[in-house]
Amino acid sequence: MNVEHFLASFISQVINELFGLAIQPEEITLQKTKKEFEGDYTLVTFPYIKASKCSPEITGERIGEKLLSTNPSIIKFNVVKGFLNLSLSNDFWLSEFKHICAQSNYGIKPEKSSGKQIMLEYSSPNTNKPLHLGHVRNNLLGYSVATILKTQGHDVIKVNLINDRGIHICKSMIAWKLFGNGETPESSGLKGDHLVGKYYVEFDRAYKKEIQHLIDNGTSKEEAEKKAPIMLKTQEMLQKWEAHDQEIISLWKMMNGWVYEGFAISYKKLGVEFDKMYYESNTYLLGKEAVQEGLSKKVFYKKMDNSVAIDLTADKLDEKIVLRSDGTSVYITQDLGTAIERFKEFPHISQMIYTVGNEQDYHFKVLFKILEKLGYQWAKECYHLSYGMVELPEGKMKSREGTVVDADDLMDGMIETAKETTESSGKVSDFSNEEKEKLFHTIGMGALKYFILKVDPKKKMLFDPKESIDLHGNTGPFIQYAHARIKSILRDSKTDINGLNVHDGLTLHEKEKELIKLQYDFPKILSEAANTYNPAVVANYIYDLARLFNQFYNECSVLKEPDLKIQTFRIKLIATTAAIIKNGMNCLGIEVPEKM
Numbered sequence: 082m083n084v085e086h087f088l089a090s091f092i093s094q095v096i097n098e099l100f101g102l103a104i105q106p107e108e109i110t111l112q113k114t115k116k117e118f119e120g121d122y123t124l125v126t127f128p129y130i131k132a133s134k135c136s137p138e139i140t141g142e143r144i145g146e147k148l149l150s151t152n153p154s155i156i157k158f159n160v161v162k163g164f165l166n167l168s169l170s171n172d173f174w175l176s177e178f179k180h181i182c183a184q185s186n187y188g189i190k191p192e193k194s195s196g197k198q199i200m201l202e203y204s205s206p207n208t209n210k211p212l213h214l215g216h217v218r219n220n221l222l223g224y225s226v227a228t229i230l231k232t233q234g235h236d237v238i239k240v241n242l243i244n245d246r247g248i249h250i251c252k253s254m255i256a257w258k259l260f261g262n263g264e265t266p267e268s269s270g271l272k273g274d275h276l277v278g279k280y281y282v283e284f285d286r287a288y289k290k291e292i293q294h295l296i297d298n299g300t301s302k303e304e305a306e307k308k309a310p311i312m313l314k315t316q317e318m319l320q321k322w323e324a325h326d327q328e329i330i331s332l333w334k335m336m337n338g339w340v341y342e343g344f345a346i347s348y349k350k351l352g353v354e355f356d357k358m359y360y361e362s363n364t365y366l367l368g369k370e371a372v373q374e375g376l377s378k379k380v381f382y383k384k385m386d387n388s389v390a391i392d393l394t395a396d397k398l399d400e401k402i403v404l405r406s407d408g409t410s411v412y413i414t415q416d417l418g419t420a421i422e423r424f425k426e427f428p429h430i431s432q433m434i435y436t437v438g439n440e441q442d443y444h445f446k447v448l449f450k451i452l453e454k455l456g457y458q459w460a461k462e463c464y465h466l467s468y469g470m471v472e473l474p475e476g477k478m479k480s481r482e483g484t485v486v487d488a489d490d491l492m493d494g495m496i497e498t499a500k501e502t503t504e505s506s507g508k509v510s511d512f513s514n515e516e517k518e519k520l521f522h523t524i525g526m527g528a529l530k531y532f533i534l535k536v537d538p539k540k541k542m543l544f545d546p547k548e549s550i551d552l553h554g555n556t557g558p559f560i561q562y563a564h565a566r567i568k569s570i571l572r573d574s575k576t577d578i579n580g581l582n583v584h585d586g587l588t589l590h591e592k593e594k595e596l597i598k599l600q601y602d603f604p605k606i607l608s609e610a611a612n613t614y615n616p617a618v619v620a621n622y623i624y625d626l627a628r629l630f631n632q633f634y635n636e637c638s639v640l641k642e643p644d645l646k647i648q649t650f651r652i653k654l655i656a657t658t659a660a661i662i663k664n665g666m667n668c669l670g671i672e673v674p675e676k677m
Contacts, residue, residue: 084177085111085155088122088167095147100132110611119159119633120166122600128211136165142196153281166209169588179583181657184261188603189664193236196431198236201227201466203436204353208340209246209253210278212347212452212488214544215438218471218533221670223436224353225534225616226466228668233611238427241355244421246336247412251318253277254332256284266339272346272489273339287311302409310574321490323409350492352526367418371403371455380454381596393450401447416454424459432462435616439467466614469541471533481671491546492529498550499558508677520674524558525550527671531557534669535620556623560662563627565677567659571652578656584646600628605662607668616669623665630658633660639643 089109098101126141133140138160145158145165157168159434181187198407204532206212212220227237244250255271257264257280265633266273270394288311304310321329348354372389381403383390389404403414424430435445445465452460473486500521503509532549536542552558571578587596610618639655644647663673 084169085122087489091148091152092124092144095151096129098336099143100129102129102132104396111249114166115624115635118164119168121169122166122167124167126160126165126281129201130163138339141165143317145330171520171583171587171594174589174594174597175583175585175587177601177652178657181597181600182583182653183220184628187600187657189232190605191232191670193234194236195234197234197431198238198427199230199432199434200238200423200427200430201230201434201436202240202242203227203413204241204348204355205244205437206241206344207249208274208277208337209250209281210485211272211340213485214473214488214491215485216566217351217488217491217529218468218542219436219438220348220466221350221351221530222538222616223535225619225669226434226436226611226614228670229607229610229616229619232607232668235611238356238357238430240357240359240423240437242359242469243361245360246322246365246415249281250333252284252430253313254329254336255318256280256287257336258332259311261558266342272343273341273486273673274347277336277340278646283410284311284315289513289665290408297428308626318563320407343662347492350526351488353528359423360590361415361419362380364419364422366416367422369404369418370409371417371421371676372414375403375455376452378455378509380451391451391454393447396450398443398447398450401429402450403451403480406654413444413448413451416444417451419509420448420452420463421457428542430459430462432464434466435465436468437470441465442467460581466538471542471544473544486544492526495529495550496521496525498546499528502558503548503677504554512676516676518519518675523674524561524677527557527561527666527673529557530671531560531620531666535624537617555621556600557666560623560627561667561671561673562631562677564659564662564673565675566634567630567655567662568675571656571659574640574652576652578653580655581649582651583653587643587647587650590633590637592629592636593651593654596626596629597631599629600661603665606665619665619668623669625664626658626665627645627662630655 086106088111092105092109093104096104100181111122111126115125119505124141124144126137129144130137133143135143141160141163145160145167148155148167149158154170154173155295156170159166163567178309180618184190186486203225204216204220224239227239230237233507257277261280266278269276271279288309291309291311292302292305294328300308300577305480318447321335329348336454356647375391376389381391384406388402390400390402392400394400395497401413402411402418402584405408417594420433423433437445443466443570445467449460449465451465452463500517503524504522509520512520528550529546532544532560533542535555548554549556552562599622606618610616634655638653639648639651642651
C-alpha cells in the first residue's frame with residue numbers, strides 16, 4: 082500500500098465534509114513527521130484555512146478529530162503551529178510489514194518494464210594512461226546509476242567510449258618511440274596501461290625541457306610551446322595516423338592493445354562492466370561526416386585559416402571549432418559522430434546519459450546545442466550527469482606530471498588496509514585463507530565504493546582512505562558489519578525464515594516501528610535516486626537502516642525473547658532488514674559478507 086495515498090484519500094474526504102472544499106487526494110501534500118515531534122506523517126494546514134475560516138491550529142484540530150473518529154488506522158494526532166502530525170496504529174504498520182515480507186527482492190524487482198530504454202555512458206578513459214582516482218568515481222557513479230535505473234523497470238544499456246586517438250595518444254606514442262628502446266609490459270614487468278602512462282609523463286618532461294631551452298634562446302613562451310620539436314613530431318604523427326600510415330597505425334594498435342589488457346584487469350577488480358564499447362578511432366570519421374552535413378546546411382562555416390566553426394553566441398555560448406585548419410578533428414567532432422551513430426543503432430533510446438566530470442559542463446552544453454541545430458530531435462534527450470572532482474589532502478591530481486592516485490594502487494591499498502584492520506581484530510581466525518582473501522577484498526572495495534558514492538555527485542569530494550575503512554562511522558564496513566551481525570543471529574536462530582508467520586495484534590516497540598517505517602521507504606528511496614541520478618540517496622538510507630538496526634538490537638532481545646510470537650516477529654524483522662541492506666548495497670555495486 083502507498084501510505085501517503087491511503088492517508089490523502091481520507092484527508093481529502095474529511096476536508097470536503099468539514100469545509101466544503103473539493104480537493105483530490107493527489108493535491109494533498111504529506112511529509113514524514115520530523116523526529117523531534119510525535120507522529121508518522123504531517124499535513125500542513127495553511128492551504129485550507131481560507132475554506133475553514135479558522136486559524137491553522139484549529140483547522141488542524143478539526144481535521145485530526147474527524148480522522149480519529151472515522152479511520153481506525155489513525156490512533157493519535159497533535160497540532161504544532163498549523164502542522165497536523167498523525168500517528169498510525171501498530172496493526173497498520175504490521176500490515177505494511179507483512180506486505181514487505183511477501184515481496185521477493187522488495188524494492189529492487191519492478192513489477193513490469195517501464196518501456197523506457199536508456200543508454201548510459203561512463204568510464205571513457207584515454208589510452209595514454211591508466212585509470213586514476215577520478216576514473217574510479219566516474220566508473221562507480223555510472224555503474225551504480227545504471228543499476229538503480231534498472232530497479233525502476235528501465236532497459237539500461239551501459240556503454241564505454243574509449244578515447245583511443247588524438248594528440249594526447251600520440252604524445253605517449255612519440256615518447257615511447259624516442260625513449261622506449263622497445264620496452265614492453267613483459268620486459269618491464271609493468272601492467273600495459275601503466276607502461277603507456279609512463280611515456281605520457283616522459284613526453285611532458287621532454288616537452289618542458291625543450292620549451293625552456295627555446296625560451297632561454299630568446300623565443301617567447303607562447304611560440305616555444307608551438308615550436309618545441311617533440312610537439313611538432315607529435316602533430317606530424319597525428320596527421321600520419323589520420324592518413325592511415327601503416328607504421329604509425331601498427332605502433333598505435335600495439336600500445337593500445339597493452340592498455341586494453343590493463344584496463345580489463347582494473348575493471349574486473351572495480352566490479353564494473355559494459356554492454357557495448359565505442360572507440361573514437363571509429364566515430365571521429367562519422368563526426369567529420371556530420372561536419373560536412375553541417376556545412377551544407379550552413380550550420381557551420383569555414384574560417385580564413387580553413388578551420389570549420391559554429392557561432393553559438395546567440396545561444397549565450399561562444400564560437401566553437403569543430404575541425405582544425407589542417408583537417409584533423411577535435412574532441413567535439415568525434416562526440417558528434419558518436420551520438421549520431423548511437424541513435425541510429427538504437428533508435429528506441431529514450432535518453433542518453435553522459436557520466437563526465439563537471440570540468441566538461443560547457444563542452445556538453447555546446448555538444449547538445451550543435452546536435453539540436455543539426456536537426457536531431459533526440460538532442461533534447463541527451464543529459465550530462467556532471468560530477469565534482471575528487472581531491473586528496475595534498476590537492477588536485479595532474480596526469481601529465483604523474484601526480485595522480487593510480488586506481489590499481491588505490492584498490493590494492495584499500496584491500497591491504499582491510500586485511501590489516503580485520504586481522505588485528507582477531508575475528509577471522511576460523512576463516513580459511515580463501516575466505517579471508519575474499520573478505521578482505523569485499524571490505525576494502527566496499528569501503529572505497531561507499532565512501533565515494535555516499536557523496537552527492539554534484540559535490541567535489543576529499544578522499545581519505547583511512548576514514549573510509551572505519552568500522553564506526555558512515556562507512557561501507559560499518560554497514561557490512563551490521564549485515565554480517567544479522568546473518569550471525571539468523572544462523573543461530575536455526576529457523577526457516579520463509580516459514581515464519583507474523584502474528585496480528587503485537588504491541589510494537591518504538592524501534593521496531595521505526596525499522597518497519599524505514600523499510601517501507603526503500604522503494605521511494607530507489608525512485609528518488611533514479612530520478613536524480615544520485616546513488617548517495619541510497620547509500621545514506623542504507624547507513625540509516627544499519628544504524629537503526631544497531632539501536633534496535635541494543636534495546637530489543639531477539640533470540641532470548643521469551644514470547645515466541647514476538648521472537649518470531651523480530652527474527653523476521655531483522656531478516657528483512659538484512660535483505661534490504663544487501664539489495665541497497667548491491668545497487669552501489671558493493672557486496673556484503675555473511676560473516677565478518
